Amino acid sequence: MDSKEMRARLAASAASGQPFWGSVVSGPGDAARAGRRGASWATVSHAGALDPNIPASAIGLLPYADANAEVLERRLLADEWDMPVFAGVFASDQFSTFEALLPALRRAGFAGVQNFPSVGLAEGTFNAFLRETGMDYDREIAMAKTAHALDFFVSALVFTPGQAEAMAAAGADMLVFHPGVNADGEYRGRAAGTLARLADVAAAARESSPGILLARMAFEREDAPAVPDDVPHGIQYDRIIE
Amino acid sequence: MRQEVNETFHDIIASGAKLIGAAVGSGMAARHLLAGGADFVLIATGGRFRIAGIPSCGAYTPMANANRLILDTALREVLPRAGGKPVIVGLCPTDPASDLDDLLARIKAAGAHGVNNFPSMGFYDGALRRLFERSGYGYGREAAFTAKAAAAGLFTLPFVYGEDDARRMAEAGADAICANLNLPVGASSPGFAPVSIADASFACEKMFAAAMKVNPDIIRLFYCAGPISTPEDIDAVLQNTGADGYMGGSVMERIPTAAAMEEISSQYKKIIHLSHENKTLRRELIRKKGFDEIVGQSTIMQDMYDVVNKVADKDIGILITGESGTGKELVVKAIHYNSRRADRPFIKVNCAAIPEALLESELFGHAKGAFTGAMEDRMGLFQLADKGTLFLDEIGEMSLGTQAKLLRVIQQRELRRIGSDRVIKLDFRLIAATNVNLRERVAQGRFREDLYYRLNVVSIHTPALRTHKEDIPVLVSHFLRRIADKLEQPRCRLDQEAFDALQNHDWPGNVRELEHALESASVLCSDYFIQRRHLPAAVRGLEAAPVPPAPRDSARVFADDVAAAPRVAPPGASRAPGDEEGSIRAALAGCGWRREQAAAVLGISRKTLYNKMQRYGITSG
Numbered sequence: 034m035d036s037k038e039m040r041a042r043l044a045a046s047a048a049s050g051q052p053f054w055g056s057v058v059s060g061p062g063d064a065a066r067a068g069r070r071g072a073s074w075a076t077v078s079h080a081g082a083l084d085p086n087i088p089a090s091a092i093g094l095l096p097y098a099d100a101n102a103e104v105l106e107r108r109l110l111a112d113e114w115d116m117p118v119f120a121g122v123f124a125s126d127q128f129s130t131f132e133a134l135l136p137a138l139r140r141a142g143f144a145g146v147q148n149f150p151s152v153g154l155a156e157g158t159f160n161a162f163l164r165e166t167g168m169d170y171d172r173e174i175a176m177a178k179t180a181h182a183l184d185f186f187v188s189a190l191v192f193t194p195g196q197a198e199a200m201a202a203a204g205a206d207m208l209v210f211h212p213g214v215n216a217d218g219e220y221r222g223r224a225a226g227t228l229a230r231l232a233d234v235a236a237a238a239r240e241s242s243p244g245i246l247l248a249r250m251a252f253e254r255e256d257a258p259a260v261p262d263d264v265p266h267g268i269q270y271d272r273i274i275e
Numbered sequence: 276m277r278q279e280v281n282e283t284f285h286d287i288i289a290s291g292a293k294l295i296g297a298a299v300g301s302g303m304a305a306r307h308l309l310a311g312g313a314d315f316v317l318i319a320t321g322g323r324f325r326i327a328g329i330p331s332c333g334a335y336t337p338m339a340n341a342n343r344l345i346l347d348t349a350l351r352e353v354l355p356r357a358g359g360k361p362v363i364v365g366l367c368p369t370d371p372a373s374d375l376d377d378l379l380a381r382i383k384a385a386g387a388h389g390v391n392n393f394p395s396m397g398f399y400d401g402a403l404r405r406l407f408e409r410s411g412y413g414y415g416r417e418a419a420f421t422a423k424a425a426a427a428g429l430f431t432l433p434f435v436y437g438e439d440d441a442r443r444m445a446e447a448g449a450d451a452i453c454a455n456l457n458l459p460v461g462a463s464s465p466g467f468a469p470v471s472i473a474d475a476s477f478a479c480e481k482m483f484a485a486a487m488k489v490n491p492d493i494i495r496l497f498y499c500a501g502p503i504s505t506p507e508d509i510d511a512v513l514q515n516t517g518a519d520g521y522m523g524g525s526v527m528e529r530i531p532t533a534a535a536m537e538e539i540s541s542q543y544k545k546i547i548h549l550s551h552e553n554k555t556l557r558r559e560l561i562r563k564k565g566f567d568e569i570v571g572q573s574t575i576m577q578d579m580y581d582v583v584n585k586v587a588d589k590d591i592g593i594l595i596t597g598e599s600g601t602g603k604e605l606v607v608k609a610i611h612y613n614s615r616r617a618d619r620p621f622i623k624v625n626c627a628a629i630p631e632a633l634l635e636s637e638l639f640g641h642a643k644g645a646f647t648g649a650m651e652d653r654m655g656l657f658q659l660a661d662k663g664t665l666f667l668d669e670i671g672e673m674s675l676g677t678q679a680k681l682l683r684v685i686q687q688r689e690l691r692r693i694g695s696d697r698v699i700k701l702d703f704r705l706i707a708a709t710n711v712n713l714r715e716r717v718a719q720g721r722f723r724e725d726l727y728y729r730l731n732v733v734s735i736h737t738p739a740l741r742t743h744k745e746d747i748p749v750l751v752s753h754f755l756r757r758i759a760d761k762l763e764q765p766r767c768r769l770d771q772e773a774f775d776a777l778q779n780h781d782w783p784g785n786v787r788e789l790e791h792a793l794e795s796a797s798v799l800c801s802d803y804f805i806q807r808r809h810l811p812a813a814v815r816g817l818e819a820a821p822v823p824p825a826p827r828d829s830a831r832v833f834a835d836d837v838a839a840a841p842r843v844a845p846p847g848a849s850r851a852p853g854d855e856e857g858s859i860r861a862a863l864a865g866c867g868w869r870r871e872q873a874a875a876v877l878g879i880s881r882k883t884l885y886n887k888m889q890r891y892g893i894t895s896g
Contacts, residue, residue, distance in 0.1 A: 079337070084371050087410035091403065093337060095412075096320065096394050097370050100337035126338050127329040150337065157401035159335065165870075165885045166330035218405025 036144045036186040039074075039117040040206055043186075046073045047246055053267035055248070056274075057081045057089050057121070057149065060107065063273045064114055073267065075114065076147045076188070078121030079103035081272050088220055088252050089272045090190075090211065093121075093150030100150065101126050101134060105141050119188050121149035124176035125168035131179040138185075145186035148173035153192040153211065170196060178203040190250070194237035201238040207246035209269045210234045220252045220271075232264045276388045280315075280361050280430035281450055284494055284519075287314060293513055294496060294520025296363075297527045300326035302352030304528045309360045317432070317522060318353045319365025319393040320345050325529045335394050341367040342378060350385045362386070363432050365393030368420030369412045375420060379427045389430030389450075392417040397436035397455065414440055422447040434498065438485035445486040451494035453522055454482040456503070475503050476515035483516060498522045504530075504880075568605045570753045570786075571746035572865065575738045579606070582735050587613035592685075592730045594670075595708035597737030600785030603708040604668065606737055611664040616704055619663035622656050627669035634677050636693055639684070645694020657690055660703045670707040670730065671716055675723065682726045705730070740782040740789065747778055748865035748876040750786060754793045767797045770878045771855070772807040778858040780814045856891040859884065863893070 034042075047053050055074035056067045059081030067075050079100050080093025093100065100123035120143040122134070138146065152163050153170045163169040174196075177187045181204025188207040189200035197208055210231050212221040221227055231249050238245050248267035253274060287294055296315045297308040300322025309316060320341045321331035334341065349364045364387045366378055379390065396407055396414045407413055414436075421431045425448040434455040435441040444452050456475050475497070483495045495518050503512065504526040513521060569580070586593055587610045595603045604623065611621045629637050636646075640655030657665060667673075673681070684690045689700050707730045716722035740747070751769065759766040769777070773796070782788050796809040807815060858877065866872035874884040888894070 084410075084412075087406070087412065091406055091410075092371075092412070094403075095369070095407075096335055096337060096339065096341040096367060097372055098337050099339050123337050125333070125336055127324075127333055128327075128338055152336070154403055156403060157399075159332075159399050159401075159403065161885075162330070162332035163336075165882065166332055168330070168333060168336070214402040214406050216402055216405070218402055218407075218409045220406075 034115075034117060034144060036184050036206075039145050039186040043073060043117060043207065043246055044244075047265070047267060053248070054270065055267065056270040057272050059272075064118075066273055068114060068116060072116060074117040074119065074145075074188070074269075076119045076121050076149050076269070077104050077107050077143075078149050080121070080150055085272065090150055090154060090250065091214075093123075094152065094154065099126075099128075101129065105137060117145055117186060118143065119145040119147040119149075119186070122146050122176055122180075123150055124148050124173040125152055125163065127168070131176050135176075135180055135183050135185065139183070143185075145188060146176070146180045147188040147209070148176060148190050151190040151192075151211070153190060153196060154213065174199045174203050177205050181205070191234060191238075194233045197234040197238040198241060201240075201242040201245055205238075205242070205245065207248065208234065208238050210247070210249040210266075212250065228264065231266060235264050235266070276383065277425065277428050277430045277450065280388045283361070284314070284451070288494070288519045293518075294494070296496065296520065296522035298322050298365075298498070298522055298524040299353065299528055300324065301348070302356040304532075305353045305362070306356040306358075308527055309357060313360075313527075314520070315361035315363060315388075316353065316357065317363045317365055317391055317393075318345060318349045319391065320367075321365070321393060321524065322528060323348055325525055331524065332398075335398050340370065340372065341394050342370050342373045346378065346381065349382060349387060354386050361388040361430065363389040363391050363430065365391045366420070367394050368392050368417045369396060369407075375423065379424055379429060383427065383429060387429070389432055390421075390424045391431075391453070392420065392433045395434050395436070395455075397434060397440060398457075414443065418443040418447040421449050425449070432494075432496070435482055435486070438481050441482040441486040442489055445489035445493055449486075449490075449493065451496060451519075452482065452486050454479045454495070454497040454518075456497060456499040472503060472508060472511045472515065475499055475512050479512065479516040479518055483518065494519050496520045496522050498524065500524055500526065569602060569609060570750050571743060572749055572867075573743040573746045575743045576746060579735060579737065582733070583609050584613070586610060586733050586735070588615065590614075590704055592732040593706045594713070594731040594734045595706065595737060596713075596734055597708075597710065598739050598783075598785055599710050600782075600787030601737035601739060602786055603710075603737050604666070606735060607664070607666045607706050607708065610706060611666075611704075614664070614704065616663050620660050621664050621666065622660040623666040623668060624656050625668045627672035631674050631677070634673070635680060638677070639680065639690050640692040642692050642694035645692070649694065652692070652695075655690070655692065657684060657701055657703060658699060661701050662703070664704045664706060667705065667707045669709060671709040671711040671713055671722065675721070678723045678726050682723060682729060685726075685729055740785045744778060745861050745864040747789070748774075748862045748873070750789055751777060751793065752876065754790045755797070758790075758794050758797045761794075762797060764797075765803050767793075767800060767803040767805050768878055769805045769876075770807070771858075773805050773810060774862070774877050775855060775858045776807050776810055776815050778861055779816065855887065856893070859887055859891065860893060863888075 052071065053073050055072050055076065057078050057080065058064045058067055058075045059079065063081060064075055078089060078093055079098045080089035083089065083092045083097065100121070104120050120138045151170070151173055152168065153173070155163055160169065177189050177200055180187050187205045188209060189205040190209050190211050191197040191200055192211050192213055200208060212227045212230065215221050235247050247265065248269045250271055251268045252271045284294055294314050295312065296317060297313045298317040298319055298321060299305045299308060304326065305316045305318065320334040320339070323344060324333045325331050345365060349362065354362055364382045368375065382390070395417055396404065396412065399407060417433065421433050421444055425431045431449045432451045432453055433444045433449050435444055435452045436455050441452055456478055479497050486493045486495065497512065497518050503509065509521045512518065583606060593610065595606055597603050608621065611617060624638065626634065638655050638657055640653050640658055641649050643649060643651045685705060688702065689698050691698055713722055713727055717724045717727050755766050777789070792811050792814050795811060796805045800806065800809040862873040862876045866876060870884055871881050874881045877884060
């Protein structure tokens with residue numbers, strides 16, 4: 034499925050009023066399950082195969098794997114699924130350049146990318162070091178820009194309205210709002226204010242890209258909302274929810 | 276293994292010496308650091324990433340499986356080259372994909388002496404860290420791993436990041452702890468390493484005390500990158516805290532290696548280029564005489580190089596204009612040494628320095644008895660410059676009479692010595708320089724218009740230093756290197772305040788004034804570390820700037836060429852002292868926005884530079 038078809042299918046799916054959701058998947062089993070349940074898209078990442086007791090978007094950041102190499106190894110899956118499949122790209126990877134990685138993903142059958150895992154979740158010292166060394170979220174924006182120029186479908190994980198605006202300007206087709214972690218180390222998936230923050234993200238992004246698709250990250254089973262909504266959006270599950 | 280290492284380390288400590296370890300990323304680094312006297316090496320992915328040219332914080336991200344990567348390096352590179360000295364392997368205890376028992380068995384079988392917890396959860400902080408902790412991926416897993424390794428008979432040297440970590444590791448039976456000061460430890464601003472020796476000492480003391488409450492004999496080391504990195508700094512922390520030793524990372528491996536590699540590749544590049552063929556060699560060696568001395572990467576200087584390159588091979592009149600001290604003579608030399616006349620004489624005449632009565636004789640020569648005191652025939656400078664280049668400096672000071680004679684020689688390419696009828700044919704290239712406005716002098720009737728146009732086929736302007744301050748960092752680096760050679764001493768460094776002062780000064784004496792200021796500071800400073808107080812008062816903004824004298828580098832130079840230069844900075848032209856933002860921007864621009872180089876020029880750490888860039892909102896070039 035090429036990026037043009039991805040855009041058409043996801044736009045139609047979002048506009049249909051039917052549940053509009055996707056998931057992070059790690060392999061054929063996950064993908065099959067997501068497909069059976071009516072997923073509209075999937076993001077391939079090694080993180081989906083790691084410890085299910087911790088969100089994939091968090092554990093995926095730890096030095097337990099070569100994230101991009103593992104996605105490339107799952108190459109055969111992309112062609113087999115009848116839904117948009119995005120390669121989860123760890124954009125801070127210093128062992129490759131976007132100019133080398135993105136064509137390799139294309140050859141592996143991917144026509145869409147998502148910045149997953151994302152260092153947007155990093156804070157404090159960790160984030161400061163990443164920023165100092167040029168491995169911070171700006172690199173994910175640069176990746177999105179390059180991918181857009183290479184005609185990939187770009188789904189962008191964003192944590193703030195500023196990132197949403199930057200990703201929309203970089204050419205993202207879809208934004209997935211990640212609500213982050215609260216001070217107690219809990220995901221804020223259902224915390225009060227999440228939807229309000231989503232509205233801020235939507236407003237920031239839609240100013241520069243009115244037709245951009247919108248979703249938010251969820252970490253546990255939710256009844257996937259139908260669109261339209263107050264802030265029309267879909268859901269991307271952090272991993273396949275049983 | 277465990278007992279053996281413990282005995283060795285305790286013996287070293289008992290002897291009054293300090294333990295010195297090195298965190299490395301390759302077999303070569305391990306081999307040479309151990310050969311240099313390190314007591315042990317830690318092989319961990321941080322070093323592996325560094326040696327790959329990737330910042331070591333990349334070791335905390337999903338670019339590789341830390342344990343697989345380091346096992347391969349430890350077993351295949353480091354252990355075979357350690358000569359039996361202690362090798363500690365940094366393993367990631369929280370990796371869910373690793374069988375820790377199997378890892379410990381494998382490194383032990385391969386001859387490793389101990390383990391450390393790297394990459395550690397201690398690196399992460401804030402809400403993300405709390406998420407890891409509550410999900411079972413916390414530091415407690417690392418303490419459990421340490422206990423497991425100790426039980427397996429391996430020496431344990433875990434990184435600790437705070438008092439609680441230190442206590443937990445001591446309780447787990449760690450043989451040693453290494454206080455990792457790269458992270459917030461309560462004694463410094465969050466996010467970065469302690470910036471002072473006092474901060475670092477305080478942080479260490481707290482961690483050591485917590486561990487010693489559990490095990491008074493535990494070996495106490497510390498690890499610190501960033502601002503505390505010199506052997507002297509480290510010694511101060513060792514003395515303050517009673518630490519048993521220190522483990523170094525990039526200061527022992529990447530920093531010295533990277534600098535040496537850059538220098539050597541630059542040397543080879545030059546040499547190989549030169550040896551391409553003899554003709555090229557000669558040409559390039561000659562070229563070196565000229566261009567190496569002209570320093571500056573700014574656009575204004577690049578434009579000037581471009582013109583110099585274009586005119587060097589053309590036998591046309593060139594007029595160099597520019598304030599005193601801007602390097603007019605260097606430009607003339609660059610032209611000469613890059614022209615076909617390069618192996619012929621280069622003769623300089625300072626027209627302002629020779630009394631008018633003597634100038635004609637100096638230029639054209641005289642016959643014996645031509646005037647009182649002409650005891651013998653004498654060649655003039657024109658004749659000495661035959662086949663070469665004659666450089667007439669301060670041409671604006673020449674009298675109209677001499678100008679007329681000069682014009683005739685230029686037009687006819689021949690001269691007669693004073694008092695002689697013999698015509699001498701000449702082949703010379705004439706380049707003139709001035710720091711006055713010759714066009715104005717023509718208008719005033721003080722300079723011949725025909726001579727002006729004859730001299731000024733192409734004009735080259737050497738810019739005042741205040742118009743290309745972005746070159747100050749590279750000029751400082753160049754001069755400090757040259758001064759170190761001249762004084763036969765190590766190269767001096769500048770602190771931030773001194774650099775700010777250089778950046779804020781308007782340099783009425785231009786590059787020459789900068790060189791002299793650095794030379795005097797190099798002599799006056801202590802420990803080869805230049806502080807603001809070592810700089811001349813004028814540079815510190817305490818008094819109007821005197822213009823330094825010109826160098827007397829030739830018997831033919833009779834006087835300074837500074838007479839016409841402004842003696843004081845223009846009112847209001849100076850930037851306020853302490854314009855740190857400007858200094859930082861200039862250093863970054865001068866170093867091509869390479870933060871590490873800019874930090875070195877500014878005499879601050881990369882992290883401090885980054886902090887300051889954040890503060891001033893400096894994001895890119």
